Amino acid sequence: MRIVKTIAEVRNQVKAWREQGLTIGLVPTMGYLHEGHASLIEASHRDNDKTIVSDFVNPMQFAPTEDLASYPRDLELDSKIVEEYGGDLIFNPEPEEMYHKNFSSFVDMTVLTQELCGLSRPTHFRGVCTVVTKLFHIVKPDRAYFGKKDAQQLAVIRHMVDDLNIDIEIIGCPIVREPDGLAKSSRNIYLSESERKSALILSKSIFLGMDMIKKGETDCNIIIQAMKKLIHTEEFAKIDYVKIVDCETMQQIEKIDRPALCAIAVYIGKTRLIDNFFTEDI
Numbered sequence: 045m046r047i048v049k050t051i052a053e054v055r056n057q058v059k060a061w062r063e064q065g066l067t068i069g070l071v072p073t074m075g076y077l078h079e080g081h082a083s084l085i086e087a088s089h090r091d092n093d094k095t096i097v098s099d100f101v102n103p104m105q106f107a108p109t110e111d112l113a114s115y116p117r118d119l120e121l122d123s124k125i126v127e128e129y130g131g132d133l134i135f136n137p138e139p140e141e142m143y144h145k146n147f148s149s150f151v152d153m154t155v156l157t158q159e160l161c162g163l164s165r166p167t168h169f170r171g172v173c174t175v176v177t178k179l180f181h182i183v184k185p186d187r188a189y190f191g192k193k194d195a196q197q198l199a200v201i202r203h204m205v206d207d208l209n210i211d212i213e214i215i216g217c218p219i220v221r222e223p224d225g226l227a228k229s230s231r232n233i234y235l236s237e238s239e240r241k242s243a244l245i246l247s248k249s250i251f252l253g254m255d256m257i258k259k260g261e262t263d264c265n266i267i268i269q270a271m272k273k274l275i276h277t278e279e280f281a282k283i284d285y286v287k288i289v290d291c292e293t294m295q296q297i298e299k300i301d302r303p304a305l306c307a308i309a310v311y312i313g314k315t316r317l318i319d320n321f322f323t324e325d326i
Contacts, residue, residue: 045127047119047134051182054096054135058183066093070185070212072176075099075136076116077125080220080228084189087217089130091187097126098179099136104143105171116233135183142178151177156203156294160196160307161318164284172197173204180210187213191220193227195305195320199294219319221247227319234315242280243312246319249274249286253306254321262300264288275310284309284316291322 048054061068069088073081077099088095099122106112119136126134150170156162157169180188190198198216205214220228225247226240235243249271256267271286289296291303300323307320 045123045132045134047123047136049137050141051137054133054182057133058096061094067187068092068183068185069095070179070183070188071095071097071131072179072188072190073097073099073122074101074115074230075122076118076230076233077122078220078228078230080191080193082125082129083220084191084217085126085129085131087215088187088189091215092185094133095131096133096135096183096185097122097131098183099134100142100175102142102171102175103139104174105168107165107167110165111231111234116230135179142175150174151204151208153200153204153207156196156200159289159294159296160285160287161309162196164309169197169200173200176201177204177208177210180212185212187215189215189217191218192216192322193219193229193318193320195307195322196294199291199305218325225251227317229317231315231317235312239280239313239315242278243315243317245275245278245281246308246310246312246317249308250306250319250321254326257300257323257326264296264298264300264304267300267306271306271308275308280312282311284311291324 069092071084071088101115103112151173152170153173162169190201202214205212224244226243252274253267253271261267268286275281275283286308287296288304288306291305304323305320309318
């Protein structure tokens, strides 16, 4: 397993693998890897001959008030996880390698990015689309792997690939949870001991929504209000959003009469956490 810092090194390695007729999987990450990322690497290793993991805290997807400077980083830990789960190469560039001083080209999207996280993070998905497009052009993988925890991001990437005719298969992988239900996230490290306990209210509300649908409830407002009521019982929790949207458009729906996504974002103290479920997975 190698770690490289430059685009040229990645392209040279990819060229050598392609000359051998090998398939390539890409796992885009911002590093500080956990079991959720490991499941993506493992899936790529299973499906492809070679796996590249990008390990890059992308400044373009952070607003000035967000946690770019404090976002956790640990390349040594990341390297161990990548190697353990079958990754072959880590691409760990500096920001200057990805965005030269005169950089002025962006990939943007409408509609899908205007709901959910796009409302409170209006520049976020432009940063995501731009960096992922660059990674696709650099690596030219056969397949790319994204976690379903970032459900809106997954929908945006799939739509972008379709819109721009990018010849890559996008694979969505299930949410990985702690034994007590909390969704794995690099930002969980920000939580104090008491906040960590409070954060369980996210998964509890998700499981409540799932159970209501299992029992036949189809009115989105009834489900949302029940989930909000539960979240409000936790004093450290502040709701950003609780919404049910169409899986393809990310636009809100009133009734579950099609494949839908129920997504939540909640602040636990100063830490913003997300969780979700797809109705098709119930």
